[in-house]
Amino acid sequence: MQLILDRGLRPGDPLPTENDLMDDLGVSRNSVREALKALRALDIVEVRHGHGTYVGKLSLTPLADGLTFRTLQGSENDVRALGEILEVREALEAGLIRRVAATIPDEDLAALDAAVRKMDAKARAGEPFPDEDREFHELLYRSLGNTLVPQLLGVFWNVFDRVAQVRGWNHDPSPIGTVRRHRAIVAALRRHDVEEAEQALARHFRTIDSRVEKAARRR
Template sequence: MGKLMLNTLSRPKLREVVAGRLKTYIVDENLKPGDRLPTEADLAKRFGVSRLSLREATKSLEFLGILEARPGRGLVVGQVDMDRVTEYLGFHPALQELSPRVLIDTRVVLEAGVLPHVARRMAGDPSLFETLEGINEQLRRAKDLQEGVELDRRFHQQLIAASGLTPFLAFGDLLAVFFRRYGKYLDIAAAVRGHKVIIDSLRSGDVAEADREVRRHVEFYLTLLEASS
């Protein structure tokens, strides 16, 4: 009965179901990056699908880095490519339809939430401060708004990355959505000043001040949007 139901699914839906079963298999078997999966034929038999359907599912997981096809070894568990996940999510319709309030609140929760981790790591690794300072200096010298928006996005992406909380990088794609929609409102000089407060506060261990500035920095956009509505 289960196989019959699978065979009646449309190809895109079947691919999603099989991909879901593959992910469940990886979790249930406690597989780690580099661990081998059964052969394509064995997996197709296990899931009751054709090898073509299985291959379509594995390709979608390879795209995200969940699986890798290695010559002579077959399918192995991969390292998730967070950049690829981010790139994919950035164009998902659900993100494009988020309201300004949701986007802004999500940014505040995300960026304020990583600050204690950034401060802790920065205390032991001064290069984190130097990287953020360098991006902010590039922003100060930006030649036009387009370059400024890209550098502002890069600063906030790097702020999240500096926390060392790699899974959060996927959510950083909200920044791409945010700046595509609201970048035209960027005040470069104000952004540079705000960034300076954030990174100087983090370097001195004053997470509370960095938190206050992040909230002021991001919620500034909501004030503009409300004024223009």
């Protein structure tokens, strides 16, 4: 990792050959291969068979995989574990929405309105809308210009979705109500009402918590 940093290599850049790494680092071939294997698991390096080894995409996929396994591994406590993940995600979003509420631009409000309309159309047609829901939450914080935010939100979203599917908790009993709560968030943002935006977001998360708990009791 230090070699990648020292040489200023970016995602997609080729790494030195095994022989060069052995010489540069003063280690054996086996040590180089074990290191590359570990870095590949962390998405820091990518092996393209027949081409070579490259700096990876540096995604947070390993974090999502680890959290998913952690949640599913304790089958008796997976509701609590999933609740902890939701709690962390809510804390993150609550802080973020306070930052954007007063300054969110009109184009982002328009994009949020469009996302809610798509959610509403699918809800009324009896279709699930997880992609539109995810798009909504990513659009909320777009104006911050923080590239880590959508990646972190994506981690929490992926973990929740994967665990919910395995446990059968991904059914929304009140999709129209879910649309209404998203619309309330947009309404508060349009008024640049920071407190109401945070409260609307909190009401949305309380409903998700309740849905998981009820589904778990029926299991």
